[in-house]
Amino acid sequence: xxxxxxxxxxxxxxxxxxxxxxxxxxxxxxxxxxxxxxxxxxxxxxxxxxxxxxxxxxxxxxxxxxxxxxxxxxxxxxxxxxxxxxxxxxxxxxxxxxxxxxxxxxxxxxxxxxxxxxxxxxxxxxxxxxxxxxxxxxxxxxxxxxxxxxxxxxxxxxxxxxxxxxxxxxxxxxxxxxxxxxxxxxxxxxxxxxxxxxxxxxxxxxxxxxxxxxxxxxxxxxxxxxxxxxxxxxxxxxxxxxxxxxxxxxxxxxxxxxxxxxxxxxxxxxxxxxxxxxxxxxxxxxxxxxx
Amino acid sequence: xxxxxxxxxxxxxxxxxxxxxxxxxxxxxxxxxxxxxxxxxxxxxxxxxxxxxxxxxxxxxxxxxxxxxxxxxxxxxxxxxxxxxxxxxxxxxxxxxxxxxxxxxxxxxxxxxxxxxxxxxxxxxxxxxxxxxxxxxxxxxxxxxxxxxxxxxxxxxxxxxxxxxxxxxxxxxxxxxxxxxxxxxxxxxxxxxxxxxxxxxxxxxxxxxxxxxxxxxxxxxxxxxxxxxxxxxxxxxxxxxxxxxxxxxxxxxxxxxxxxxxxxxxxxxxxxxxxxxxxxxxxxxxxxxxxxxxxxxxxxxxxxxxx
Numbered sequence: 001x002x003x004x005x006x007x008x009x010x011x012x013x014x015x016x017x018x019x020x021x022x023x024x025x026x027x028x029x030x031x032x033x034x035x036x037x038x039x040x041x042x043x044x045x046x047x048x049x050x051x052x053x054x055x056x057x058x059x060x061x062x063x064x065x066x067x068x069x070x071x072x073x074x075x076x077x078x079x080x081x082x083x084x085x086x087x088x089x090x091x092x093x094x095x096x097x098x099x100x101x102x103x104x105x106x107x108x109x110x111x112x113x114x115x116x117x118x119x120x121x122x123x124x125x126x127x128x129x130x131x132x133x134x135x136x137x138x139x140x141x142x143x144x145x146x147x148x149x150x151x152x153x154x155x156x157x158x159x160x161x162x163x164x165x166x167x168x169x170x171x172x173x174x175x176x177x178x179x180x181x182x183x184x185x186x187x188x189x190x191x192x193x194x195x196x197x198x199x200x201x202x203x204x205x206x207x208x209x210x211x212x213x214x215x216x217x218x219x220x221x222x223x224x225x226x227x228x229x230x231x232x233x234x235x236x237x238x239x240x241x242x243x244x245x246x247x248x249x250x251x252x253x254x255x256x257x258x259x260x261x262x263x264x265x266x267x268x269x270x271x272x273x274x275x276x277x278x279x280x281x282x283x284x285x286x287x288x289x290x291x
Numbered sequence: 292x293x294x295x296x297x298x299x300x301x302x303x304x305x306x307x308x309x310x311x312x313x314x315x316x317x318x319x320x321x322x323x324x325x326x327x328x329x330x331x332x333x334x335x336x337x338x339x340x341x342x343x344x345x346x347x348x349x350x351x352x353x354x355x356x357x358x359x360x361x362x363x364x365x366x367x368x369x370x371x372x373x374x375x376x377x378x379x380x381x382x383x384x385x386x387x388x389x390x391x392x393x394x395x396x397x398x399x400x401x402x403x404x405x406x407x408x409x410x411x412x413x414x415x416x417x418x419x420x421x422x423x424x425x426x427x428x429x430x431x432x433x434x435x436x437x438x439x440x441x442x443x444x445x446x447x448x449x450x451x452x453x454x455x456x457x458x459x460x461x462x463x464x465x466x467x468x469x470x471x472x473x474x475x476x477x478x479x480x481x482x483x484x485x486x487x488x489x490x491x492x493x494x495x496x497x498x499x500x501x502x503x504x505x506x507x508x509x510x511x512x513x514x515x516x517x518x519x520x521x522x523x524x525x526x527x528x529x530x531x532x533x534x535x536x537x538x539x540x541x542x543x544x545x546x547x548x549x550x551x552x553x554x555x556x557x558x559x560x561x562x563x564x565x566x567x568x569x570x571x572x573x574x575x576x577x578x579x580x581x582x583x584x585x586x587x588x589x590x591x592x593x594x595x596x597x598x
Binding site for chain 1: 458464505
């Protein structure tokens, strides 16, 4: 009996320490000294600190660098207000797909995340919001069972608590290693969003570079409002596949955010520096509050 | 032995048989026996790749065959009311055993010519929007929907992207999940990626024994994971794409048996089985109230990958 309680105590302490760590991770800004970041588009050297203070947008050419889920949460939510949910859900290699366990472990180590999406609640200019943020550094942000489950859970959470929902998408598509189960996550997340919408929930889909495949063909395209970052690649089929199918080279702007805006599939292209304000104001407008 | 090799061997024997003289009766019997043995061996233990081969067999019955066998008074309806009509999807209304139904069928062609007009069964956004339009119409009159799935995937073309392939598929998943009328999906040969999933949001999903259903075609799968399309056969081993794998995983509700060598060897037999299954299930589904129906459908997908 004593042993049993001891275990519980240990687990409690573990959870506590994890929680503290989360907050620390989120608010900590690591500033490597004298570091210089080379912009991958204009190739200009920019001091790392300048880049960071400019929300990882190149001050020279306004190219939006890829950022991690943690960084995006830091940018979008008020300081120390984010509380993560379902943090400990992890993928398992239940079909024993060769090499999958290794890849998962590698991604976990390199990103410090448990899965390709971080979900939770936070505040945007004190306005409470449920959010899911995907991270493309974790196995290309691919959607497996856990990613689908976490997105569905946060949708249901937002529905229960009557909160607006924001999903920041970035993904290569369905996670091949989980096969059919990952395909079915498209159905699951879409069905959950339909319910959320029928209950009167407000959902903003934020598309970031790149959003393709199964994610684009499910929750990414189902927002009441769909916002994209400039120049983000958004599309269903990969460029290489299309080029092989039609036997011609595609223009550079094909499947980019501005292209989708022109074709009528997204509502607006918003700079990262304006993102928090835009999202906040949209939420307020949907709440029926004058700004 | 691989079914493909086996079929080549059988063809060679058949040719030899045809060339025999009348007085060589003994040899004739021998060949017949050999063929039967070979078939027994080849069809008794099918590898996933054999099923991929059978699912894509050129003689395999297409959606139009099944429609003409199980649906009476079929009226095909056209267009998505936005952009155009997609021939890769046959949509229409007719009666199934006296019950008016809407049929949405992904259609591959039988000949190269037909395939060119049908785009090899690969739908464009207008196809998905047509499907959704007809589904909504069916919902209005509370008419059951029968989906027939047979596609390698949604069409990866330039125009398809420009007209919002992703959005069209997403909207199908979104709306079908809450459609207030019974939906039954039949996977007859190939079901690949989101393009097939868009028509698989149903109260019952049933698959022919040798059909395949997967997150992507084995070629695409190999190309994404190993950057090598030629390893498709190896990929098929890991993909769990056969009807038995999917039944085990609880994705599909029923498997329809095929005669040895595939559905082309007994189209009427297969069609009759499909008809019996749909009839029994429809009777049950049509008695359910809308709320129960949509709730059960939602839970069916909600529980996949639930922890």
